Amino acid sequence: xxxxxxxxxxxxKVNGTSYSxxxxxxxxxxxxxxxDLGLTGTHLGCEHGACGACTVTIDGYLxxxxxxxxxxxxxxxxxxxxxxxxxxxxxxxxxxFKQHHALQCGFCTPGFLVTAAxxxxxxxxxxxxxxxxxxxxxxxxxxxxxxxxxxVLSASKxxxxxLR
Amino acid sequence: MKPPPFSYAAxxxxxxxxxxxxxxxxxxxxxxxxxxxxxxxxxxMVRPTVIVDIGRIGGLAHWKKDGNIVRIGALxxxxxxxxxxxxxxxVPLLAHAVALIGHPATRSRGTIVGSMCHADPxxxxxxxxxxxxxxxLLRSSKGKRTVKANDFFEDALSTTVRGDEIVECVQFxxxxxxxxxxxxxxxxxxxxxxxxxxxxxxLGNEAKVAIGGVGARPLAFRYADFAxxxxxxxxxxxxxxxxxxxxxxxxxxxxxxxxxxxxxATLIERTLLAAYERAKRS
Numbered sequence: 001x002x003x004x005x006x007x008x009x010x011x012x013k014v015n016g017t018s019y020s021x022x023x024x025x026x027x028x029x030x031x032x033x034x035x036d037l038g039l040t041g042t043h044l045g046c047e048h049g050a051c052g053a054c055t056v057t058i059d060g061y062l063x064x065x066x067x068x069x070x071x072x073x074x075x076x077x078x079x080x081x082x083x084x085x086x087x088x089x090x091x092x093x094x095x096x097f098k099q100h101h102a103l104q105c106g107f108c109t110p111g112f113l114v115t116a117a118x119x120x121x122x123x124x125x126x127x128x129x130x131x132x133x134x135x136x137x138x139x140x141x142x143x144x145x146x147x148x149x150x151x152v153l154s155a156s157k158x159x160x161x162x163l164r
Numbered sequence: 165m166k167p168p169p170f171s172y173a174a175x176x177x178x179x180x181x182x183x184x185x186x187x188x189x190x191x192x193x194x195x196x197x198x199x200x201x202x203x204x205x206x207x208x209m210v211r212p213t214v215i216v217d218i219g220r221i222g223g224l225a226h227w228k229k230d231g232n233i234v235r236i237g238a239l240x241x242x243x244x245x246x247x248x249x250x251x252x253x254x255v256p257l258l259a260h261a262v263a264l265i266g267h268p269a270t271r272s273r274g275t276i277v278g279s280m281c282h283a284d285p286x287x288x289x290x291x292x293x294x295x296x297x298x299x300x301l302l303r304s305s306k307g308k309r310t311v312k313a314n315d316f317f318e319d320a321l322s323t324t325v326r327g328d329e330i331v332e333c334v335q336f337x338x339x340x341x342x343x344x345x346x347x348x349x350x351x352x353x354x355x356x357x358x359x360x361x362x363x364x365x366x367l368g369n370e371a372k373v374a375i376g377g378v379g380a381r382p383l384a385f386r387y388a389d390f391a392x393x394x395x396x397x398x399x400x401x402x403x404x405x406x407x408x409x410x411x412x413x414x415x416x417x418x419x420x421x422x423x424x425x426x427x428x429a430t431l432i433e434r435t436l437l438a439a440y441e442r443a444k445r446s
Contacts (some may be wrong), residue, residue, distance in 0.1 A: 002175040002184065004214055025172035025215070028206075047165060048203040055269050061243070062269035067202035071172060072195075072219055113267065136354045137267025 010074040014039065015083030017025035027114060029063075030054045032070035033080060041081040041110050043142045045063075045139070052138030055111040056080045062118045093117055096155035097148070104142035111138045116152045125156055167205035174217040178303065178389070181330055186305040187267045188214045189327035195219070198237055199266070200282035203434040216322035227251055229283045235301075242271040242289075254336065255336055257296060257345040257363055261288040264347070277334050285320045286357035286377045293317075294382040295374035296336050304329040317381040332381065343367040344443025346435040349376075350427045352418065359419045361429040364435035366392065366443045367442060372431065373432050378413040378424055385410075392440050397433075400440075404432035 011020045012038060021036055030047075033056070045051035047066045054065040057079045063109070084091040093116050096102070103109045107126045111137060112135065119134040131152045132145075140148060174247045175181040185192055193212035195201055196219065204210045218224060224239040244251050252259035258276065264272055265279070265288050269325040279289040281298075292298075293313040300311045302325060311324060318324050325331060350362035361376040371390035376382045385407045392399055413424035 002173045002180045004171045004173045004184070006169070008172070026167045028166065028171055028202075035182055048206045049199065049270065050270065052267070055165065058273075061272035063273050064199075064202075064269055066206065067198050067270075069167075069172075069195075069198070069215075069217075071174070072198070074174075088336060090430075118268070123260065133263075133354065134268055137269050 008071050008074075010071055011071050012075060013077040015079055022046055025069065027069050027070045028066050029056070029058075029068040029070045029078070031075075033065060033078070036070075037053050039080050039082050043107055043110050044137035045107065045111075048139075050139070051108070051111070052115065053108050053111040053140065055114045057114060057118055060118075062115060076136035079114070082115050084113055091117065093120070093152065093155040093160045096151040098156065100147045100151035100154060102143060102148040108138060108140045108142075112140065112148055116155070119152070120156055120159060126152075128153060165206050165208060167202070168208055168211045170205075171184070171214045172217065173214060174220045176220050176222075178221055178223060178330070178332065181216060181221060182303055182305045182328070184214070184216050185330060186328045188216075192216050192298075192327070194330060196278040197241060197274040199270045200284070202276060209242045217384070218330070227254075227333075228384055229254060229338065232338045233335050234338060235333045236276050237333045238275060238277040238331055240276050241385075242266075242269070243277055245276070246271070254338070255296075256339060257292050257347060257365070258289065259293055260347040261361075261363065264288055264349050264351070264358070264361070265356075274403055277331050280316075281323060281325065281331055281336060283317050283319075283321055283323050283351075283381070284357065285380055285382075286359075287292060288358065288361055288376065290317055291361055291363045291374045291376035291382045292347070293334065294384050295365060299335050300325075301332045301335060302329045303332045308332075314384075320380040340367055341425070342443060342446055343439065344439040344446060346438035346442065348431050348435050348438070350431065360413070360424050362428065362430060362435045363432040364432065364439045366390070366439045367435065371439075373403075373407060373435065374434075375411070375428055378411045378428055383411070392436070397437070400433045400436045401429075403436065404429040407432055426435060 043053040045053035048068045191213035195217045224237040224255040227236040298313045319354045349358035353360045364373045374384040408425045408429035413421045
């Protein structure tokens, strides 16, 4: 029978870097990223999947890191908001967020950026409705959302024109 | 909050899994996508001794068509209904419902079977299971059994699955030709649990609806001699009102019982019309 444990060793990749760590099995992926790896860009709002601030991708798919145990990500490739900016500076989405005032306090921003990046990887030229649908799982208490939607649409245009 | 302390096992085969379940039974909780269990853990509403993570059991991550049966394994994510067109075509009602379930970030982890096992009275997939008369294949170390959707959903957040059993897959009959399906709901915000949700099907003279959010479990109604006439919309309206009169939904913070009944009548009319249009086209 498979072993029952309270602590396990996990190997995983985060933003392209390999890590091997012992973790408590009850550790959420969010706490693992923040407290064990020091990647504090991932924010924790509600800790029960309602606010979206902790959104990351696991093997390319969006996930709430507060609703995922670190041990579930064993062997997976995780991407956090820290993985968005490249050698050439900010990701087009990050630039657009700045340009369009799509953040005020910034607490929800990592979740919005990761979600929007996944959207633009799935649909490169989304409609405003599609942007709103994809972002509907993220709560922002400052902006009223309009500037966030503007920023995502603008980043989509920039990224598509850069490809041409 | 954070999850309370527990022990954890990640079996790699279904046999290992049922051995663990027979050892721990009601002390164990099965973790698949975690979109229902993890909030309950973080809110300290459940305190299992052992979490059995079925995420490493490869055999559960597939669906297949076997003769006139479509079987969806316990690890098939809800997103598959959006990304896998052959699956969407095999279970069109589920594909109509999926966009209303949560958000991309929850659908990419949450599983189809997991949502059914959680049996939230306001959730969409249990409504689909009842309408389609789905069957659940349960397995324990003692053997297998099949449970019909009607006998599966017991009460709010409660099914007839025993502590030593796992739902290996849910199965549906292949879509009959000429059928039309539709699903719709009213929620305060997109992605929230519905105040009321309705799934509908029309096949020949028979109309069926299943309704969520109006009781502890989804309720189904059948109209055997519906014979809808396009010109006479009033039959759709009348059926909606006829069914709504028989519902006894709760009043709570989100809506009164009367409002839920009114929504149900409207949604039944709306989904039957949509199902009828699709049945005509197919």
